[in-house]
Amino acid sequence: MVVKCESRVSGKVMVVKRIKKMPSVSGDASDEDEAGADQGFPVRYLREACLLRACNHPNVMKLEFVTYHEGQIELFSEFVGLNVEDYISSLSDEYFTRNKQKHEWVLQLGRYFMKQVLKGIDYCHSIGILLRDVKPRNFLISSDGTLKLTGFVLARFSLLPEEPLTQQVVTLSYRAPEIILGGTYPVYTAPVDIWSAGCTFAEMITGRTLFEGDSEIGQLLKIFKLLGTPSDCNKSFCFEVPSYIELLPQWQPQSLSERLEGLCDEGVDLLSRMLLYHPCSRITARDALKHPYFQGDHSLMKT
Amino acid sequence: MTTMSWLDPQTRQARLLTKKHLQEMHRTVHGMDQNKVDMYRWHGCDLIDRMSEGLNMFRPARACACVLFNRFYARNGFNATKPASWDDADWYGFLPARFKNLDWRFVAISCLFLAGKIEDNPKKIAAVIKCLREDRNATADLLENSNDLMLRDTILAYERLVLQMIEFDMIVEAPVAYNQVAYCVRLFCGTELPKQSQEEDSVFELSEHGEEILDIAVRFVHNSLYTTLWLEYDAPTIAIGDLYFVDCAWFG
Numbered sequence A: 001m002v003v004k005c006e007s008r009v010s011g012k013v014m015v016v017k018r019i020k021k022m023p024s025v026s027g028d029a030s031d032e033d034e035a036g037a038d039q040g041f042p043v044r045y046l047r048e049a050c051l052l053r054a055c056n057h058p059n060v061m062k063l064e065f066v067t068y069h070e071g072q073i074e075l076f077s078e079f080v081g082l083n084v085e086d087y088i089s090s091l092s093d094e095y096f097t098r099n100k101q102k103h104e105w106v107l108q109l110g111r112y113f114m115k116q117v118l119k120g121i122d123y124c125h126s127i128g129i130l131l132r133d134v135k136p137r138n139f140l141i142s143s144d145g146t147l148k149l150t151g152f153v154l155a156r157f158s159l160l161p162e163e164p165l166t167q168q169v170v171t172l173s174y175r176a177p178e179i180i181l182g183g184t185y186p187v188y189t190a191p192v193d194i195w196s197a198g199c200t201f202a203e204m205i206t207g208r209t210l211f212e213g214d215s216e217i218g219q220l221l222k223i224f225k226l227l228g229t230p231s232d233c234n235k236s237f238c239f240e241v242p243s244y245i246e247l248l249p250q251w252q253p254q255s256l257s258e259r260l261e262g263l264c265d266e267g268v269d270l271l272s273r274m275l276l277y278h279p280c281s282r283i284t285a286r287d288a289l290k291h292p293y294f295q296g297d298h299s300l301m302k303t
Numbered sequence B: 001m002t003t004m005s006w007l008d009p010q011t012r013q014a015r016l017l018t019k020k021h022l023q024e025m026h027r028t029v030h031g032m033d034q035n036k037v038d039m040y041r042w043h044g045c046d047l048i049d050r051m052s053e054g055l056n057m058f059r060p061a062r063a064c065a066c067v068l069f070n071r072f073y074a075r076n077g078f079n080a081t082k083p084a085s086w087d088d089a090d091w092y093g094f095l096p097a098r099f100k101n102l103d104w105r106f107v108a109i110s111c112l113f114l115a116g117k118i119e120d121n122p123k124k125i126a127a128v129i130k131c132l133r134e135d136r137n138a139t140a141d142l143l144e145n146s147n148d149l150m151l152r153d154t155i156l157a158y159e160r161l162v163l164q165m166i167e168f169d170m171i172v173e174a175p176v177a178y179n180q181v182a183y184c185v186r187l188f189c190g191t192e193l194p195k196q197s198q199e200e201d202s203v204f205e206l207s208e209h210g211e212e213i214l215d216i217a218v219r220f221v222h223n224s225l226y227t228t229l230w231l232e233y234d235a236p237t238i239a240i241g242d243l244y245f246v247d248c249a250w251f252g
Helices: A045-054 A085-089 A103-127 A175-182 A191-206 A218-229 A235-238 A244-246 A266-276 A287-291 B011-017 B020-021 B027-032 B036-054 B057-072 B104-118 B125-134 B134-144 B147-165 B174-189 B208-224 B234-249
Strands: A002-006 A013-020 A065-071 A074-076 A139-141 A147-150 B190-192 B203-208
Touching: A045 A065, A045 A074, A065 B147, A085 A139, A085 A191, A103 A139, A103 A147, A103 A191, A103 A266, A103 A287, A139 B234, A175 A191, A175 A218, A191 A266, A191 A287, A266 A287, B020 B027, B027 B036, B036 B057, B036 B104, B036 B125, B036 B208, B057 B104, B057 B147, B104 B125, B104 B147, B125 B147, B174 B208, B174 B234, B208 B234
Parallel strands: none
Antiparallel strands: A002 A013, A013 A074, A065 A074, A139 A147, B190 B203
16 A cells, blocks of 8 residues: 655655555464464565665665554655656657657657666666666656656665576566576576666657567567567577577567657667667666767756 | 675765774673673574574575674663663563563574575575574573464564664675675686687686685685674675785785
8 A cells, every 4th residue: 555645743745655464373373384474574575675775866766764563564755756657658649659749859758767767777786786677667757857766676686696586577578588588597687677778768759668578478579579580599698598499480670760760860779789689788777878869968848 | 796885885984883883882782891792792693603504594694694683783782671772661562471581592583584585585484493493502491381473473573673673774795795705816816717709708717725715715704794893894895804814814
């Protein structure tokens, strides 16, 4: 349950996320299964709480404090506003058709937001947090146009290689190919966030999800259809891929500029660098911020 | 990526303690001799050590638990009956009736339980209790007349207490130090093997001394967890200091 509230002490407007825990089993049951029913503070929210508290950046949502009473957890964070996904769907089709003045505005807005998205991701990577869930729904827009990164439920501390990482991360439409192809315990690190950021970028420009698959294999087909089937799979993904990939049809890469109507050449170049198959050759968040697409003064035009 | 610190530079100063604070801690916080404080600390970390071995947990979780334990006891006395900042009224009824006073053993256990969750290595609480029952030396008097359910409630209550005491500030750098030390050793003693092809990442081979130095260095990090070092410095500082120490010992 999410509630908006105002602090009586500081006058700040905050958002409270209230999580009810499962009622703990009490009574005289001495069964071992029942003793194991309640696992204390849920791992998801523990992660979110401790990672958000470690962050201190204008593009990352600020967590004010956490309370934990018997069976109820409350996360108090600053009030931001609408998320990007809802914002996009609130705009009419007119904004996303070519050669309209409103479309021009959307392109500017996309650049303005994308810069902040990359700043937030760069900050998290620099202090060693792997986000693993970058998507428009996890970006909140504040009233002064600042984008705030949130959704740290799936994030984790580091790139420590000691334990295997799990496959069940990142919403399917934004999942990078190396996670889909990697089997039960794929090897991946920071570039998966860049892939998701690229999908977010395209969604902000076109108003539609870039790759919308209904299953993992469907997702893969959607990706290959646009970006072309890689000719030498093992070489393009830097690890062993399952053999069924040889059976897929051989698509030629389509031009991204056709798909992203009206986007300038630099923007298309940036996006194509963010959507490279090989994780090591994918652009990093810091390099992306230095890309010519973001050079110069791009203040937001009023509508 | 290997040499980074979790601490945000802006909040680093607020999070770490000063040397003076640490030196006077045994008087101001614990109210007993330095030796006795050290003994309690050693026993706490030792219990974590044995439990994590029994539970088959990874090294990062163990390191994290030790630091959490030390952080908790930077604010509370080892022989206190209740947390320092709590009123009697709050404290009364917080724990199940069997365990009235604050106990460092339960703090250590709940720190381990919590660290497992933070470091992606969670253990079922039933497994923790089972392991606790097997470890009879330290905890025999705790286990008398207590069933699993009571122990579970106690551990969960302590978990809540630890979370509130350290104010959800659970960024622990210790696990990274292992990597950082390995990275530094590789820089000093490693020789790069010739690359087989362009695509491969470079492979390093340690010299004979290198492996021994790495072994000693890792043990140093391991032992540093028994001290308050982690409350005072951040991970890169400790990793580099550790390496300097090992080099001094090695080369005389």
